[in-house]
Amino acid sequence: MQQEYVLEMIDIVKEFPGVKALQGVTLKVRPGKVHALMGENGAGKSTLMKCLLGIYQANSGKIIYDGKEVHFKNTQEALNAGISMIHQELSPVPERNVSENLWLGRVPVKGFKVDHKKMRQDSLDLFKRLNLDVNPDAKMGSLTVAKMQMVEIAKAVSYDSKVIVMDEPTSSLTETEVEHLFKIIEDLTARNVAVIYISHKMEEIFRIADDVTVFRDGCHVATEEAKNLDIDKLITLMVGREMTDMFPKVDCPIGDVVLKVENLSAGTAVRNVSFELHRGEILGMAGLVGAGRTETAEAIFGMRHITGGKIYKDGKELHIKSPEQAIKNGIALLTEDRRGSGIIGLLSIIDNTVIADLKKYGFPLNHKKMRADTEKYVEALNTKTPSVDTPIKNLSGGNQQKVLVGRWLLTAPDVLIVDEPTRGIDVGAKAEIHSLLSKLAGEGKAIIMISSEMPEVMGMSDRIVIMHEGLMTGILDRNEFDSELILKFATSDEKYVKEAQ
Ligand SMILES: Nc1ncnc2c1ncn2[C@@H]1O[C@H](COP(=O)(O)OP(=O)(O)OP(=O)(O)O)[C@@H](O)[C@H]1O
Ligand SMILES: [Mg+2]
Known part of the structure; x- marks a missing residue:
């Protein structure tokens, strides 16, 4: 039996x-x-x-x-x-x-x-x-x-x-x-x-x-x-309480262009990508895995060799060759792969949080401030850990991701690029991350959010760039958002052409 x-x-x-x-x-x-x-x-x-x-x-x-x-x-x-x-x-x-x-x-x-x-x-x-x-x-x-x-x-x-x-x-x-x-x-x-x-x-x-x-x-x-x-x-x-799994972006005024990407290419992974990003804006990036969204982000952040095109910040052309230079120019990137380029397992949560911008803490390092800043984000994101001194490898997968989110929020960049920011994150914390991103936009920061989750990208973005095999196939305004349309341009080389108004 x-x-x-x-x-x-x-x-x-x-x-x-x-x-x-x-x-x-x-x-x-x-x-x-x-x-x-x-x-x-x-x-x-x-x-x-x-x-x-x-x-x-x-x-x-x-x-x-x-x-x-x-x-x-x-x-x-x-x-x-x-x-x-x-x-x-x-x-x-x-x-x-x-x-x-x-x-x-x-x-x-x-x-x-x-x-x-x-x-x-x-x-x-x-x-x-x-x-x-x-x-x-x-x-x-x-x-x-x-x-x-x-x-x-x-x-x-x-x-x-x-x-x-x-x-x-x-x-x-x-x-x-x-x-x-x-x-x-x-x-x-x-x-x-x-x-x-x-x-x-x-x-x-x-x-x-x-x-x-x-x-x-x-x-x-x-x-x-x-x-x-x-x-x-x-x-x-x-x-343990009722909630939705989505936190829509709060309306805030959209300001000047802060980042301009012109015909950006990086080998075959990114081909002639052009867009503008404004203060207060969340620009979503939709597409299938392998569409070149991560590569575009890496090219902007100085992690990937640029083979063509130009990047301007506040009207000035940038020549970024490394992530350090990108951070110096007010650009930050939360990578999708937390193990590969994200967490440093043996180090504590404090170290993992402050590492992107250590200069801020002077010499010798102001440990008290490092601790206070870390605690602030552990609390804001509800990161589950016995203490901020715990090695990050002891945290659950989703909680490690929260520490990385805190790391980049802390650098207070003008341009924050987040690649799959809520992957592996539970519904409650997801809403917290959405609300933090929204708040940053409200403070005049500009955000590029790569996301493979349709409700997330549609709920949070002011505009959405769609990519397919390294090409940009469309850019939609909020009033044009439509999941079928997005999927269509994410799955073919066909380009979205705006209808005449
Ligand atoms: N090796 C370890 N040392 C100390 N604490 C640990 C260790 N492994 C897990 N924990 C703690 O045990 C708790 C449960 O973690 P676990 O990884 O099982 O969570 P989970 O449900 O898988 O979460 P997630 O959805 O984020 O993956 C967490 O508070 C975590 O910090
Ligand atoms: Mg787990």
Whole structure:
């Protein structure tokens, strides 16, 4: 007889110094179902999963898997038993190739030697079975995040896992890749695999989840079948109060042009992009992943070599060659990739907050002011941490993002470019970030906001630039916003031409 649950985590408690991350939570997962794990940043979702995988040892509680009580000492033990996890922050071995990453710890051997041929063939077979287009010989580090994720999923499948945990798997995937992932999930559940799915994206949850469990502050709040929930109910369970997931920009006067970008090119990634940005304005940038929006931002911020065109600030031409020069000229960039170019893991929240503009704190450094400034943003963004001295790596993914937002707000730039500012951020904090951006615009700052979320880009922007494959295909005024129109210009080279008034 099949058990009702393939996995039961009962009364799990996990404490870190100064933090009660899990205060006796229970999660029961049915085989062949997608179980969504929801909750605000720092609610304890990733921690519970790490307790399951043996990455952390719970202080107390019981894990029953496949009818038996288990205690995994490490991920390898969990994998061998049939539980695998695709992590929020991927950590592949970048200098090894895909095959080696896939079969790490269980390489096929022939005599005393690694059987590279078999390893390669096994990889190809696996990718074919999952319909993945990945070259097994490519260096892991050369793959896009999406491809790396696909490799991780293939790895989980190759272990014949009964339970696969996916911690915010779609945060860097394009729409086609998301569809592909959902298809794989469907195949998995059809083969009776249970998927524990963590995401802050409501649409995803309602599309694929069968069951939903909500945590708040390390406590279990509710478990419901998805069909009995709607977005409002779910948000209320997560946040503990009613709210919407959108904070529209507050009207404020639009001033002079502060930044002018003229025929900007950066290789083939950015081709002849031109726009003006005014004080008090939020200029949205829409487009699909890979449209060249991030590259445009990097070119303006001095992180990417410019091959053509000009950039003016307050009417004066700029020749920015590095981020330091950009910051000096009053331009800041919040990058989308917090691990690659964002957080410095071992340093404290204070250090991570003040680092972009250390000069402000004099010599010797005024630590008191550094602390006060950091505390101000930790409070404003509701960042969950025991103290501002905590190393940033100890924070949950979303809370790390909040620290980075604070970092750039603190430099008080004239032009703030934010690239996917609310990725991985829960609904409550999202509204806080929106309101902060709105407030900055109200103070006469100019903001460029790259966002792949249609409601966000439409709700927050005064105008929207749309890009496709490095080209700017359109620019819309607020009264012209229309999601279908935006999508149309985001998916083709066709250019938006304004109708005569
Ligand atoms: N290694 C650690 N050391 C100290 N505290 C930690 C550690 N890992 C997690 N925490 C704390 O435990 C709490 C729960 O974190 P967790 O990462 O599980 O949150 P989450 O629900 O996954 O959030 P997010 O949506 O932001 O990813 C947080 O307050 C976090 O700061
Ligand atoms: Mg997490």
